[in-house]
Amino acid sequence: MQHRHACERRETGGDRWTEAEREAVARDHRDAARRHRHRGGDEDRGGFRHKTFVRRLRKCFEDHGRFAGADLTRKQALRDFFEEILLRRRLSDHHSFTLLGDLRDAPAKRFPGELTRRARALTPHLLTTDAAAGRASSARPCVVLVEADPASSRVATSAVATAGGEVAAAFSSQKAAASVPGTVLAIVDVPDRGALDAVDRLVAAGLMVVATSGAGSVALAVEAMRRGAVDFVLKPYTPEALARRLAPRFAEVGQHVANASEADRAKADFGAFVGSSPAMLALYDEIARIAPSRAPVFVTGESGAGKELCAEAIHARSGRAGKPFVALNCGAIPRELMESEVFGHVRGAFTGATEDRAGAVEAAQGGTLFLDEIGEMELSLQAKLLRVLQTGEFRRVGEAHARTADIRIVCATHRDPQVEVAAGRFRQDLFYRLHVLPIRLPPLRERGADVETLANEFLKRFASEEGRAFRRFSPAAMERMRAHDWPGNVRELQNVVRRAVVLGEGEEITPEMLPAEVAAGTQRLLLERIDEAEVEPFWMTxxxxIERAVAVFGGNTARAAAALEISPSTIYRKRERWAELGT
Structure with a gap:
């Protein structure tokens, strides 16, 4: 038919439906209805069977609505075309909503998903079920629309689509749900103060709320923002104007989701670690790249920063994950027993050696050997470890023949290894053998918000272990913890939280429950808040x-110099210098 050819032209670049094309489509439907009446079919208020009209409407969508995903102009053309059909058929609003509801809820085998999507896009005010919300596209931010006016609903729906989102559900303000699964933002019409309850419910549900109103009341806008709305848009607005206001909000939501996904990924991939600060995310990425290699790893970091957790993470993500992970703290073993602990011994090798015993190297066969505080190892033992790295062979203490070692070595120290090499306490050749893949663990003071994350994690764990009722930290207590330097890093934080849980009472950790050295951390926070402009040259200070001291002693330079514990000549010399500089 003529209008089908016109549709094909529209798909190749046309922007608007002509009046003649719309009339052709309407004429087809009139003819179909007339033929149906001649066959004696049942009639409804519009003069034709409801099911027949739905079937014809489906055909209309298939023929003329294939461009529903195109630009806004074409979407508007489709809406205008559909509204004209409803007008020509003299359908009531109630009946038109019913038949479109049938389209929305129809089984997929009767109405394809694309057709259902078009019906949903045309009638956002019908989407009042959780099932409809669940069908929203996960690739686009999903929006709740609280709007009683159908015309405003259509404008808002267009704006949401233009900004890159999708309307997942729509309600009147009285029926606004407290939570809609999968939605991240709500557009709420606030005609009066009574509608502010919907803002409260949606903000409490964790949604970002954009309020709209045609009242033009400054007090109403202020109250909506005070209750948690992130923006307030006056009516009437165009789809383009509202889309410009929504686009930054969708960007914020996308960034938040990306950050949350990154944090969840980090937590899932590095379960032993807690934290998603930039420093830790960089560490996770470094571990992921280093783990598959067979080369030795040298971990450096302050005491309590989590060096053993780092070694375990490397082992878990390596090709040796199914093999043993053996950790040995070289600083906790007596020097005379160190060689036996590392390489093992045979019976009778020394006094007390009553049986053969495998060492850490042998126990880690095929897996990973973690040598913590390797800087505490004696130089003679370092030479034997170097041989293991060079040849892959070792001997138990008191044994004549060599054994083969298939291990990956990960070592760690809290000291600067290059300083230890320069001081002669660590073999340079061993350092270069081990320092192939270096990793530095960030201290807790460089991890920002991870302090709060770790503290809450420890509080939850220790409150459960100790059977206490603690649930949170007070804002003042958390501020002091964020300000503390944490020289002992995560281990110190863990001990501070456990002490507060054991010795304190109540549901909230207060500053009084924290150690004095943690409470003193507020001084560092105050220093950090000093602006750079307030820092002055030393000579000015x-x-x-000096001038204050001279003034205190009535101009007596000798007494001022004695109080300052400097020579009077120093004061005279500095004054002459200041005079020369003209300061």
């Missing part, structure tokens, strides 16, 4: 101190 020195001059101010």
């Amino acid at each position: 020195e001059r101010r101190v």
Whole structure:
């Protein structure tokens, strides 16, 4: 038919439906209805069977609505075309909503998903079920629309689509749900103060709320923002204007989701670690790249930063994950027993050696050997470890023949290894053998918000273990913890939280329950808040101190110098210098 050819032209670049094309489509439907009446079919209020009209409407969508996913102009053309059909058929609003509801809820075998999507896009005010919300596309931000006016609903729906989102559900303000699965933002019409309850419910559900109103009341806008709305848009608005206001909000939601996904990924992939600060995310990435290699790893970091957790993470993500992971703290073993602990011994090798015993190297066969505080190892033992790295062979203490070692060595130290090499306490050749893949663990003071994350994790764990009722930290206590330097890093934080749980009472950790050294951390926070402009040259501070001392002693330079514990000639010399500089 003529209008089908016109549709094909529209798909190749046309932007609007002509009046003649719309009339052709309407004429087809009139003819179909007339033929149906001649066959004696049942009639409804519009003069034709409801099911027949739905079937014809489906055909209309298939023929003329294939461009529903195109630009806004074409979407508007489809809406105008459909509304004209409803007008020509003299359908009531109630009946039109019913038949479109049938389209929305129809089984997929009767109405394809694309057709259902078009019906949903045309009638957002019908989408009032959780099932409809669940069908929203996961690739686009999903929006709840709280709007009683159908015309405003259509404008808002267009704006959401233009900004890159999708309307997943729509309600009146009285029926606004407290939570809609999968949605991240709500557009709420606030005609009066009574509609602010919907803002409260949606903000409490964790949604970002954009309020709209045609009232033009400044007080209403302020109250909506005070209750948690992130923006307020006055009506009437165009789809383009509202889309410009929504686009930054969708970007914020996308960034938040990306950060949450990154944090969840980090937590899933590095379960032993807790934290998603930039420093830790960089560490996770470094571990992921290093783990598959067979080369030795040298971990450095302050005491308590989690060096053994790092070694375990490397082992778990390596090709040796199914083999043993053996950890040995070289600083906790007496020097005379160190060689036996590392390489093992045979019976009778020394006094007390009553049986053969495998060492850490042999126990880690095929897996990973973690040598913590390797800087505490004696130089003679370092030479034997170097041989293992060079030849893959070792001997138990008191044994004549060599054994083969298939291990990956991960070592760690809290000291600067290059300083230890320069001081002669660590073999340079061993250092270069081990320092192939270096990793530095960030101290806790460089991990920002991870302090709060770790503290809450420890609080939950220790409250459960100790059977206490603690649930949170007070804002003042958390501020002091964030300000503390944490020289002992995560281990110190763990001990501080456990001490507070054991010795404190109640549901909240307060500053009084924290150790004095943690409470003193607020001084560092105050120093950090000093602006750079407030830092002055040293000579200015020195001059101010000297002049104040001279003034206190009534201009007596000798007494001022004695109080400052400097020579009077120093004061005279500095004053002459300041005079020369003209300061």
